[in-house]
Amino acid sequence: MAPHLPRPLRRVGLPDRHLMARSAALPHSPADAALRMLSRSANKGHLWWAVAAALATRKGPARRGALRGIAAIAAASASANLVAKELFPRRRPAAELVPEHRRLVKRPTSSSFPSGHSASAAAFVTAVTMESPTAGLALLPLGAAVAYSRVHTGVHWPTDIGVGALIGVAAALGTRHWWPIRDERPGRTAHRAEAPVMIDGQDMLALVNPGSGDPGDDPTEEVRFAWPKATILYPDRGIDIRTQLTTEIARRDGQVRALGVAGGDGTVAAVASVAADTGLPLALIPAGTLNHFARDVGVRSMPDADAATEQGAAVGIDLGEVxxxxxxxxxxxxxxxxxxxxxxxxxxxxxxxxxxxxxxxxxxxxxxxxxxxxxxxxxxxxxxxxxxxxxxxxxxxxxxxxxxxxxxxxxxxxxxxxxxxxxxxxxxxxxxxxxxxxxxxxxxxxxxxxxxxxxxxxxxxxxxxxxxxxxxxxxxxxxxxxxxxxxxxxxxxx
Missing domain, CATH: 2.60.200.40 (Tumour Suppressor Smad4)
Incomplete structure (x- = not known):
C-alpha cells in the first residue's frame, strides 16, 4: 500500500483553498495569457535550458551558473517527479476552481504534490545565484512567475509550490558537495616585495601571445594601452620563449627593469621562469582561456596590472622547481x-x-x-x-x-x-x-x-x-x- 501525505496536506487545508480562491478572484488581464504561456514553456525544463544556453555564451560566473543550474534541475526534477510524486499521491485542484480562460488546454495527470515546475525553477535560480548573484537576482522574478503560474492556471495547490521550491533549493545547495563554489578571493601572501614604479611601462619588456585565448581576441591593444612605452615581443615559433626572452634581456644589457606578459598559463609560466632566473619583477595581463595563475595571484584584468605597476606594488610568491x-x-x-x-x-x-x-x-x-x-x-x-x-x-x-x-x-x-x-x-x-x-x-x-x-x-x-x-x-x-x-x-x- 502506497504511503500517504500527512492528513493536513492530503486533504488540502483551508489555507490552500483560501489562497487558491484569492488567486482565482483576480480580475481578467493580459497577465493571464502570459502566465499560461510561461507555464507551458517550463514543461520538462525547456525554459531553463534556453536560459542556460544564453548564460553559457558569457564566460566566467554566468557560464558556471548555467552549468550548475542544469545539474541542479536534474537532481530536483528526479526528486520531485520520480520520487516524491510516487510516494505522496495527491489530487490536483478541480478545473472549475479557476476561470476557464486561465486553464491549460492539456492538464497534467500526475500527483499534485509537489510541483515539479517550482522545483526546477527554484533549483535553477538558486544554482545560478550561487555562482553569479547578479544573474540570479535578474532571474528571480522569472522563477517566481513560473512557480506562481501553476497556481494561477489551476494545476497546483500553493503548498505544492512551496514544497517543490524547497526541494529545488536543496538540490541546488546539494551540488556543492561534489562541485564546490569557486572562491574568487586572491591567494594570501605576507611577503611584500620591492619593485620599481613602471610609468607607462618604461624599461619593460613585455611578451604578448595572441594565440593564448580566443583566436579573435588579440591582447596587443590592451598591452599598448597599459604600457605604451614598453617593448613588445611576440613568441617566435622557431625559438623557445625562455631563450627568446633571455637573449633579448642580455642584448639590452641592464636596460630592462621589469618583464610583462599577456597570455595564458603556459605563456605566463615561461615568462615567470625567466623573471625568477633574472630577478626581475613580473607584470601580467591574463589573456588565456583559463588563467589559473592570474586568478590565484589576484590579477583579473588589464586595469589590475596597470594600477599595480603604476604604484610599484608587488608581492613575493613561491615557485616550484624541478x-x-x-x-x-x-x-x-x-x-x-x-x-x-x-x-x-x-x-x-x-x-x-x-x-x-x-x-x-x-x-x-x-x-x-x-x-x-x-x-x-x-x-x-x-x-x-x-x-x-x-x-x-x-x-x-x-x-x-x-x-x-x-x-x-x-x-x-x-x-x-x-x-x-x-x-x-x-x-x-x-x-x-x-x-x-x-x-x-x-x-x-x-x-x-x-x-x-x-x-x-x-x-x-x-x-x-x-x-x-x-x-x-x-x-x-x-x-x-x-x-x-x-x-x-x-x-x-x-
Missing amino acids: KIEGGAGTHHRWFVNTASLGGYPEMVRLREKIQQRHPKWPSAVVAMIRVLRRARPLPVRLNGHSALVWMVFVGNGTYAPKGFWPNRRPQLDTGLLDVRYLRADVPYSRARFVLAAITKTLHASHVYRQHDVPALDVELLDGHRRVATDGEVGPLGRTFRFRSRPSALTIYRL
Missing part, C-alpha cells in the same frame, strides 16, 4: 601552478575538453575513467620509499580542495608543495579511486595519498618518463627533484 636527471643531461624547470608524472596531464586536458559542453564535475569523472583505463602503473621511489602509482601530482603551494581536483591556492607563500598520488598496489585501485571520487570519500580511501612537503624526490624504477609542468611536456628523465622556492618570484599586485 631538477630532471637521467635523460639527455640535467635540466632545470620552474613551475607556477603544477607539475605531474603519469596520466594526470592527459586527465586534465581531457576534462577541460569535455567541460566545454558539459558540467565540470561529470566532465572530471569521464576524463578520469578514460585515462585510468589505459594508464600503466609507475614503479617509483618517493623520498626513498618504494611505491607503485598510477600518477603523481605536485602543486606549487597548498591547493584546495583536498580531493583529486584542486582548483585554487588560498595562500601563495607556504613554502610547501602539494603532493598527491594514486596507488596502484591496492586491489581494484582504479575502480576504488573512481568510487571514492564520486562519493567524495577520498580522505578515507587507501588508494589516494596527499601530503604537504617542502621537497619531493621521485625516482623511476622502470625507465624514463617526461614530466609535465604547467601543461607543457618537459624532457625525459629518471630522477625528478621537486622543491618549493619561497618568494622566488616578485609579481606586481595591489
